[in-house]
Amino acid sequence: FCPPPGVVPGVQPLGHGRRAPDFLVVGTVKGGTSALGCAAEAHPSIGMLRIEAPIYESHFFNGNASFYSNWDRGQAWYERSLDGLKAHDMTAASLVGEKSPDYLCDPEAPMRIFSLYPRVTIIALLREPVARAYSHWNMIKQQHVSGRYILHLQRYEKLFPRSALNVFIYEDGPPAALGQSPPAPHAQAVTRCRLQRDYAPYNERLYTWLGLQPRCAHSGRRVSDTIATSPT
Template sequence: MPIKRNLPSFLVVGAYKSGTTALYRYFYQHPEIYMSPIKETNFFALEGSIPNYCGPGDAQAPTNRLSITHIDDYRAQFDGLSTERAIGEASPMYLYSSKAAGRIQHYLPGVRLIVILRQPAARAYSNFLHLVRDGREKIQDFEKVWAQEDKRIQANWAPIWHIRQHGFYYRQLKQYFDIFSPTQIKVVLYEDLVKRPEETLASLFDYVGVDSEFQVDFSRRPNQSGIPKNRLARGLARRLLVIPLRATGNKKMMDWGESISNYFLYKPKITYEQKKEITEFYRQDILKLQSLIDRDLTHWLA
């Protein structure tokens, strides 16, 4: 695959809480792939803007602090390219953004796009737990949080808070199919990655043009959502392990620190009634999505 110097040959564009962090870490392990040092540069979503989201913790969150908004700074993310055959980046904001697809087509018309999607009710609940886990969501009633969304969007809270809106995959993905060839878009389901990780990664490696037989270390699961069993203990683990290890840039050590931190999490399940109601909310979008990607999604509706 020809590579445009200092720009990606493939992008993982979303969706939030569907395995994009895991894909980033797995791609990072591959010796023939160069991944941007910053995960979620958000460049194609936020080019030319100054991120100034106003939700709880948004000022300190990476979206406000680390997003790259100028093309020269974006190119600099790939200055470390050596002999790698593929260059990648992962920003789940790209699927949700109404501007990212057009900007990607402008800068990277031949790019390969990877989309990973999760059953939307399960995705929404994981999104909720993610915010609770980080101490940003103070309301621990999922239904109340669901009802608050419109007010939060109007108040300029960051996209991570747009729990309900993120589940409209057809609407978001259609904009990519409108301007890119279907051969440039590979859609993976979250359950593929969970149930058949080796097969799924081999297919993705082949898609981006690298050795598909490379064996990934699946022993650590990054970016787990959940509610802290002991917020003080988990906070100490993050301050003493996760944050210092992030500063080293060593992804293996970062994963180890995250696994220690995740020990202090428990993951409550969405109730049957909640999942049924929310799935029904997305029913028409799911039906249109399965036609768009030519894949049976009736198990999402079951």
């Protein structure tokens, strides 16, 4: 276990512009945590941490292997953020909390929480797993690119201008559009025709982005031939 910068584990600094959390909503992802956060915040004596409005989640306790963690910003940063909720006319008796729904599945989060705030209240909302997974899948689908892909793509974004980076989504059709994968060789001719027609807009997007003529029909070659032999 590695404490955040400037911290003495187990000690709860209070006052001096710093505030410890009274409760943490730890999950689960897609378990209705946003609704719970709003409901809590509706009470005049409860302040919910929002790191970047309208997002509640601080991800302070997430582990280093997590997709996103603010642990390295240090305990003082976290407690000053919580203390900042005083701006909402809160009294000393008010409660402050935060919700970061992936604390629940993060193996490092419980120890990080306990080491700093052993008396904090933990709130977990659970949801029927299939419905939860489906909701999560829907969210990822809307975001289009998620999970580790973001980390991988960020390495390219650091080096290349955004205009030089185009991301295609498999489920949107490019693999089939390129003619290298589905439809399988044994697919019915009518199926191949239909898929090529359906995927044509994706091909055109690719050609246009590469600065080429949107259509290659004039070459008399099949799309797959064109892709396989170019650019040279």
